[in-house]
Amino acid sequence: MQIINSTMEDIDTIFDLYDAGTAYQKRNATRHWKGFDREMVAREIAGLRQWKILEEGVIVCVFATTFQDPNIWQEKDLDPSLYIHRIATHPDYRGKGYVKQIVAWAKAFAKTNNREYLRLDTGSGNEKLNAYYISCGFNYLGIVRTDSPELPAHYQNATFSLFEIKL
Incomplete structure (x- = not known):
């Protein structure tokens, strides 16, 4: 397994994984x-904030990182943190523990970048996913309502569960 930056050559695969993730969410979650x-993802790739997990040269999972997330984390965004977004795993590779591997990698990456917290959010109400993130070492912090037009559409007028690991 290898975690490296995505490239523009990966963008179609990234969107294929997002589509597969959306289909999975529609079958298994309320949100x-x-x-x-596409331009947002291209900017993330150019800014070295879009990542891929490779298994024998195959992209099996993607995710994005950022050091700021004020629209979701509000005043907590002032804390030096690494935020993980949009984890999407290829359907044939689900259940192989990639989130736990992302967390281990992200802890080291965060420390290298002088971050004190590792954070992520997910749509509220998905207790199975909440429990999974807790099993990955995250602490559940509660729910926040979002409605910023700067966020993707699924964040509009919705509630999200917040998770963090103190490093």
Whole structure:
């Protein structure tokens, strides 16, 4: 397994994984992603904030990182943190513990970048996913309501569960 930056050559695969993730969410959750802006993902790739997990040269999972997330984390965004977004795993590779591997990698990456917290959010109400993130070492912090037009569509007028690990 290898975690490296995504490239522009990966963008179609990234969106294929987002589509597969959305289909999975529609079958298994009350909320689902509502699509992402290709230019936003291209900016993440250019900014070295879009990542891929490779298994024998195959992209099996993707995720994005950022050091700021004020629209979701509000005043807590002032804390030096690494935020993980949009984890999407290829359907044939689900259940292989990639989130736990992302967390281990992200802890080291965060420390290298002088971050004190590792954070993520997910749509509230999905108790199975909440329990999974807790099993990955995150502490559940509660729910926040979002409605910023700067966020992707699924964040509009919705509630999200917040999770963090103090490093």
